[in-house]
Amino acid sequence: GQNIDQPTEMTATEGAIVQINCTYQTSGFNGLFWYQQHAGEAPTFLSYNVLDGLEEKGRFSSFLSRSKGYSYLLLKELQMKDSASYLCAVRSNTNAGKSTFGDGTTLTVKP
Amino acid sequence: SQTIHQWPATLVQPVGSPLSLECTVEGTSNPNLYWYRQAAGRGLQLLFYSVGIGQISSEVPQNLSASRPQDRQFILSSKKLLLSDSGFYLCAWSTGSGEGNEQFFGPGTRLTVL
Numbered sequence: 001g002q003n004i005d006q007p008t009e010m011t012a013t014e015g016a017i018v019q020i021n022c023t024y025q026t027s028g029f030n031g032l033f034w035y036q037q038h039a040g041e042a043p044t045f046l047s048y049n050v051l052d053g054l055e056e057k058g059r060f061s062s063f064l065s066r067s068k069g070y071s072y073l074l075l076k077e078l079q080m081k082d083s084a085s086y087l088c089a090v091r092s093n094t095n096a097g098k099s100t101f102g103d104g105t106t107l108t109v110k111p
Numbered sequence: 112s113q114t115i116h117q118w119p120a121t122l123v124q125p126v127g128s129p130l131s132l133e134c135t136v137e138g139t140s141n142p143n144l145y146w147y148r149q150a151a152g153r154g155l156q157l158l159f160y161s162v163g164i165g166q167i168s169s170e171v172p173q174n175l176s177a178s179r180p181q182d183r184q185f186i187l188s189s190k191k192l193l194l195s196d197s198g199f200y201l202c203a204w205s206t207g208s209g210e211g212n213e214q215f216f217g218p219g220t221r222l223t224v225l
Contacts, residue, residue, distance in 0.1 A: 040221075042218055042219050043201075044216070087154055097143065098145065098157055099157075099214065101154040101157075102154050106152075
């Protein structure tokens with residue numbers, strides 16, 4: 001099975017940098033995803049890591065260490081619109097590539 | 112481009128009534144399809160997934176069932192709703208399990224069982 005842990009809540013200031021951590025335990029790893037979900041809306045894809053290292057996409061970066069079962073999402077130059085829940089999801093190497101989601105980290109950006 | 116539709120957007124049903132939620136995908140063929148439920152303040156719980164027509168895998172024992180009568184149609188059903196079935200139901204699709212292949216989510220259905 002799979003177990004995913006993320007902090008429940010984080011608060012940061014507009015313009016700052018925030019790092020959201022995710023640790024996981026899995027029996028068959030085939031990639032880690034980060035999704036953003038605004039309140040009342042569906043999640044949207046942010047990033048994907050399958051190899052160790054850092055993937056950068058504009059203001060967002062995601063890091064993976066498979067040996068440590070650890071990932072983080074880094075958000076730079078925070079904007080008020082970044083206030084949302086951030087979901088870490090680990091995909092298994094079984095048929096259909098189904099993913100297990102963490103409970104999400106609710107980020108509040110303050111002015 | 113691909114789009115995913117879900118309806119209805121919101122639903123209020125009495126305990127013991129039946130349920131049918133529909134999800135359709137456009138612009139892709141033979142997608143993997145998924146049904147998730149999200150309780151308030153929680154992550155997504157995978158309920159069912161499907162790799163093809165008529166092929167349904169259930170992740171957790173529950174009061175719900177799923178069907179895939181056509182390649183791009185996925186239906187979530189219940190014969191008798193329970194209070195615990197309340198939640199935000201999300202349908203998603205992906206192209207497979209290869210590199211990348213993130214899931215794309217529909218707008219969701221918010222179900223309240225009274």
